[in-house]
Amino acid sequence: MRVLMIEDTVDLAEAVVARLARAGAVCDHAACIEEARDFRAVQKYDALVLDINLPDGSGLTLLRDMRAGGDRTPVLMLTALTSVDDRVQALDLGADDYLGKPFDQRELEARLRALVRRDADQKGERIVLGPLSFAPAEQVAHLGEAKLDLTRREAALLDILLRHAGQFLTKQRLYDSLFGFEDADVGVNAIELYIARLRKKLSGSPVAITTQRGVGYRIGLE
Missing domain, CATH: 1.10.10.10 (Winged helix-like DNA-binding domain superfamily/Winged helix DNA-binding domain)
Structure with missing residues (x-):
């Protein structure tokens, strides 16, 4: 599984990258929307972890552009726990799931596995x-x-x-x-x-x- 994490909090992103690597996944890190676009121009991903609040705009903009272009890559949105409006908008725009900050990395991994598993013939835990x-x-x-x-x-x-x-x-x-x-x-x-x-x-x-x-x-x- 190869994942792109779009998150401007560097220590959080580095922790996720390291944890996913130990779980056998490859995770690239983009700190802003522009970097994410550069990554996606040269690499396909099994899933994206996308923060909403980024230095150069809203992650919802990237999500909207992806879906408008027919890109169905699973997207897990990161949101503030209290941001109900953001979560609703993200789901309406085509997000596959969301996770509130702060989060347990074990839950992040489980949600990513579930997203990737949706297109698999076998959907159980084994x-x-x-x-x-x-x-x-x-x-x-x-x-x-x-x-x-x-x-x-x-x-x-x-x-x-x-x-x-x-x-x-x-x-x-x-x-x-x-x-x-x-x-x-x-x-x-x-x-x-x-x-x-x-x-x-x-x-x-x-x-x-x-x-x-x-x-x-x-x-x-x-």
């Missing part, structure tokens, strides 16, 4: 494919009764593959979900290494990751 089960909240996978020993990025890769089980995902799409702009020294071909590691850990089971040259990778049952 994703199941044959003998393989994966809990996104804990980033823990089991193959039958055995727990898989996964690194943070291996778990993140398995997460996105399972959310799109049966579909081919390009190498670039997978790379963007695992690595942020600060990982510019890591090439897109690193995905091949992580795919190889996952295949080794899934070997002997009916769960397989297949490759279609020039198209991408797909997880499914043999």
Whole structure:
């Protein structure tokens, strides 16, 4: 999962970025609407966390422009707890959810997972494919009764593959979900290494990751 957080309170944003990284997600931070537009011009996101009060205007302006342009990326608005009018306006403009400040970071993570899960075929707290089960909240996978020993990025890769089980995902799409702009020294071909590691850990089971040259990778049952 790759998230863009648009928030001008730097210490809050840095805490969220660090927490999401530990949960296996990539989170970019924009401090204003202009920066957010720059990020979105070069990168697609699974979800946005958007503050309403920003230095160069209201986050509602960005939300309005996104929806007017047909962009359906899930948006979680950050609002003051007492700002009922802002919450109502945000929802009317197409926000998918809102969270009042101050907030518990665990709730932020849970709400983001719920937003991303809305478009998934499986909407429960676990994703199941044959003998393989994966809990996104804990980033823990089991193959039958055995727990898989996964690194943070291996778990993140398995997460996105399972959310799109049966579909081919390009190498670039997978790379963007695992690595942020600060990982510019890591090439897109690193995905091949992580795919190889996952295949080794899934070997002997009916769960397989297949490759279609020039198209991408797909997880499914043999």
